[in-house]
Amino acid sequence: MAAVSASMVKELRERTGLGMMECKKALVEAGGDIELAIEELRKSSGMKAAKKAGRTAADGVVAAKVAEDGSYGVLVEVNSETDFVARDDNFMGFVSKVVEKAFETKQDDVAALMAGELETAREALVQKIGENISVRRINVVTAEGGAVGSYVHSNNRIGVLVALKGGDVEVARDVAMHVAAVNPQVAKPDDMPADMIEKEREIYTAQAQESGKPPEIIEKMIEGRIRKFLAENSLTEQAFVKDPDTTVGKLLKGAGADILGFVRLEVGEGIEKEEVDFAAEVAAQLKG
Numbered sequence: 001m002a003a004v005s006a007s008m009v010k011e012l013r014e015r016t017g018l019g020m021m022e023c024k025k026a027l028v029e030a031g032g033d034i035e036l037a038i039e040e041l042r043k044s045s046g047m048k049a050a051k052k053a054g055r056t057a058a059d060g061v062v063a064a065k066v067a068e069d070g071s072y073g074v075l076v077e078v079n080s081e082t083d084f085v086a087r088d089d090n091f092m093g094f095v096s097k098v099v100e101k102a103f104e105t106k107q108d109d110v111a112a113l114m115a116g117e118l119e120t121a122r123e124a125l126v127q128k129i130g131e132n133i134s135v136r137r138i139n140v141v142t143a144e145g146g147a148v149g150s151y152v153h154s155n156n157r158i159g160v161l162v163a164l165k166g167g168d169v170e171v172a173r174d175v176a177m178h179v180a181a182v183n184p185q186v187a188k189p190d191d192m193p194a195d196m197i198e199k200e201r202e203i204y205t206a207q208a209q210e211s212g213k214p215p216e217i218i219e220k221m222i223e224g225r226i227r228k229f230l231a232e233n234s235l236t237e238q239a240f241v242k243d244p245d246t247t248v249g250k251l252l253k254g255a256g257a258d259i260l261g262f263v264r265l266e267v268g269e270g271i272e273k274e275e276v277d278f279a280a281e282v283a284a285q286l287k288g
Helices: 006-016 020-029 034-045 089-105 110-114 117-129 169-182 194-209 215-233 248-254 278-287
Strands: 059-066 072-080 134-142 146-152 158-166 243-247 257-266
Touching: 006 020, 006 034, 020 034, 034 194, 059 089, 059 146, 059 158, 072 089, 072 146, 072 158, 072 257, 089 110, 089 117, 089 134, 110 117, 110 134, 117 134, 134 158, 134 257, 146 169, 146 257, 158 169, 169 248, 169 257, 194 215, 243 248, 248 257
Parallel strands: none
Antiparallel strands: 059 072, 072 134, 146 158, 158 257
16 A cells, blocks of 8 residues: 655645545545545545646746637647746747747647747747747637637636637637636536546435435435536536626527537646745755
């Protein structure tokens, strides 16, 4: 069985908000597997979903461009090491070049896009600024006979492209704004992966069985919670952020549109960064 370290207990506490002893016990029972410990804690305590692991490491920006006729759009993430550089005019100029080339070529392969002049420009910028700069992700979204809309949040850290069948660019942009704010997992309930539904069902089953209610009531409770989970995490079922009295699905229907899909990028998501305790580091150097 894997040893349970203090750092593991600390991470589990930060992600769940539960007490140290409860987290330590859960980790021991889960053999040191943090994700398994979280699942078991959700089953036993009714705790809602835990925070994601790790802090985002990379800084930078997300940028988008959509064709005037709304037929396609591009969304890119370009990373720097610090927020200071992410606001630098030279950095933003480089981002614009990346967006323009991706838009012109409809190229979503980073290595292929960067080959040649853009890579030379990136290397020159690294030398000038003194930080590593990297193009991390490129997405190209099309909507033949429909509309693509984009929304980039004012801090340039979250960007979305939405593709509609029917509708127009303005409706697509409104939906993109909603996706940026609410962050749905899927476009429609039917798009939710079966394994995610099954995992939620296991958790709800364990929670419901502790209620002591009859099996038929428990089954209704579980199905009700599954429906709620799908509604809360599916774009078309969510209350529209600009008008909570209607859903995104109803908004689209009223505009003669249907959702084809969406892409949402947030700067640095999924990249972990080692946290540095500067006070401890200085103290260690002084002792040295």
